Amino acid sequence: MNELDESYWHYFLMLESDFNATIRFVDLAEKNDSTFSIELSRQIICSCTEFETVAKKLCGLIAPTKPAGNISQYKEIILSKYPDLPRVPVYIDRYKRIIFPFSAWGANGERLEWWDAYQHVKHHRHQNFEEANVKNTLSALSALLILELYLYGTVYPTCDKRKIGTMLLRAPGMSEVLYCQPDEDLPGLLMKRP
Template sequence: MNLDADNFLNQYWKYYLTLEEEFIELEKIIPIDSVNENTFSLKYLELLFSICSEIDVVFKQLLLFKEYDGNPKDWDMPDYMKFIKENCNRFTQEKVIYNNRIETSPYFEWSENKNLTWWIKYNLGKHHRTDKKEGLENYKRVNQKTVLSSLSGLYQLELYLFAYITKENPIEENLRVPAPPSKIFELKNWEHNRSFIADFMILE
């Protein structure tokens, strides 16, 4: 699949940063904190739909890039899990750090052959929005924790796709963090040779 670093930055990373900015704006109203993790908001619901839709798009691009068998139109989460478990075992163990204080492992459930909780909530909110369980509508189960987990999952996925792309080019093989970087996330123990002061990049 013909996808280079510049195309990735323009077609995928810029959109990720847009979603991240929306999340940051919401944080100004509802601070990220354990007391708020179950807070419901229609803005969270809207943002989750956008994030998970993009996760599907980026996973398809990753599988296309790695020449995975099948028709991209038919690929869904079981295919993505199968690909990950066959090709990158470390993926499910990765830890995404939010603002140097909160660690999430957005794909850990795949290591136990379970469906992702935040993806389940996305599907319930999208397809069975007003159905109730224990007296609570599905769309109200989309909360701050759900959105933080899904956004960290998109961030991790984007870094993996970028790493695959840059490894195809020996000149770029160590440039494993897109620029400008995320303002809120980093991947624990993710090796690269970039340092940032504000949005300015320095090669080490």
């Protein structure tokens, strides 16, 4: 069996923490999606670089003999195992938002807007700085969360290694971020259950 350390998950949590700190200054309302900054430039580059690392690891588990060196190859391999990926949502409960970071890979098999933004910012920041915006950074971080969950779920198919504890983002199979699990109470405080 393949073993997987927690470094991938801890790195995701660090990136999410950075993004969460950013939204203290730029609210996550949709009207701010086009807001861009040097900090968001750093975050989209870091999130997408980690996305590549996790995608390669996941592809190696799914199809060890197939090449996985670019986004087209990641797409082909990952969708061969997880064809419903384009329909997987990420919830931002606090802001009542839902992101589908892989929706473009659905029926039409289009390009991922946030991935293209990352490539543009990485290679031609001086011309494409405005693509380092809230929407693209949030989508990249959301895509990374989904791949992390698939990675850990592939290596550990039982629930004993299920990932929880995010500050902002939630995907199917994760509990809501701001709420207690229904079977736990604070010591000395008995909550009424519905």
